[in-house]
Amino acid sequence: MSRVVFVLLPGVHLLDLAGPAQAFGTAADFGQPYLLSYVAEQEQVPSAQGLPLIADTEWPELGPDDLVVVPGWRAPTLRGGPELSPAALERLRAHHAVGGTVASVCAGAEALGQAGLLDGRRCTTHHELQDELAARHPRAIVMRDVLFTADDGVVTSAGIASGIDLALHLLAVRHGPALAAQVARAMVVYARRNGHEPQASAMLRHRSHLDDTVHRVQDLIDARYTEPLPLAYLAASAGVSERTLTRLFTRAAGGLTPLRYQQTLRLERAEHLVSRGMTVETAAREVGFEDARMLRRLRARVLF
The missing domain is CATH 1.10.10.60 (Homeodomain-like)
Incomplete structure (x- = not known):
């Protein structure tokens, strides 16, 4: 069973977290179970919407088939926002180095940038943060007006609800388009969105x-x-x-x-x-x- 680890930072947007978590959780209903874990620097994490979340402070053991996802947080700007510890950033780098997938939703791309994982790779974030992301990480190739990107095991999505599109793409690539379509129908979401990004799954790209x-x-x-x-x-x-x-x-x-x-x-x-x-x-x-x-x-x- 593959594991999905969500890395939570203070001010996390609930939908950035809940959308992908729901998609991977629903995959179990169609024969592809995922073990979901939540880690943070502290046990209680305040969300942007006021609901406190409980997370583990110890990371689980991860393998190449596991996923690490950094949901976004409320951030008028990226500068001065929450930062992962050096140990957590090293965790992200190490997981990618062994062939694991590292993903982000919205402002979570900043954490991947801090880890150096955006250097030389296509990425995206919320449209209001794209210019700042490009300025803070000049070696990143920031793609504008797309829902998500996938480049060499680093997957990033735009704002808020696009985390669902990211999760459906990963499910389609890992298990086939039928599984992703089943999950989308079960979640009652529009499964055919795409941002004209070449890396989007065929199930999404040709269903609009x-x-x-x-x-x-x-x-x-x-x-x-x-x-x-x-x-x-x-x-x-x-x-x-x-x-x-x-x-x-x-x-x-x-x-x-x-x-x-x-x-x-x-x-x-x-x-x-x-x-x-x-x-x-x-x-x-x-x-x-x-x-x-x-x-x-x-x-x-x-x-x-």
């Missing part, structure tokens, strides 16, 4: 439309993307002709046909598996390609 017919077909592809899914079968499942489905799908999904959408899901999952040490050949078989040649061609065309 309102065509129910296409969403039903995408639900089917999401759940069975490793299987052969002929266009005739997809069209029959949707109750439309093949020609109509192709027309509706390409219009709604940014020009992708159902086959290209399925290939995008396979490629995204294969990239994750390769990043975890799996060979290209094994990853290709795992996601449904008959051999690795197609995967290699797709990887050469697309940069995630």
Whole structure:
């Protein structure tokens, strides 16, 4: 079971914390349980909304499959805000160094910057704090007007509710788009938001439309993307002709046909598996390609 450790600082925004915690907690309902932990410099942490929170002062043991998330806090400016201790910053660096994922919501990007994890990497934060983040950490590549970024195991999201988008992206990459869609539906959130960031998961990137017919077909592809899914079968499942489905799908999904959408899901999952040490050949078989040649061609065309 993977663990998610939330690092709480004084003035933490409840939604910055509760959104991702709810998403990872809900994943257990669909067969992917996460152990949630909360750590802080002191046992009681005041929140921005006045509700005091209780946290552990000792960090649990972490492995490469675990996540560390720093929720944001109320901060008109980043300067003068709460800071992690040198020991906690070293924890963040050490977890990333062994292959673990470190993430932030909103102002939490400042903590990642203090740890040096934003240097040379794409990142984002709340739109009111982006200029200051760029000034305080000039080696960071601050992306504006995006919901979240993912770069070499460092994942950052914009303001407040975008932490939910970040969590859904991580669930989609780690467990497949169907799981992320199930979690989103259970939470009754709009699962198809994206900020036109290339690192966004395919499930989010090509779901920003309102065509129910296409969403039903995408639900089917999401759940069975490793299987052969002929266009005739997809069209029959949707109750439309093949020609109509192709027309509706390409219009709604940014020009992708159902086959290209399925290939995008396979490629995204294969990239994750390769990043975890799996060979290209094994990853290709795992996601449904008959051999690795197609995967290699797709990887050469697309940069995630």
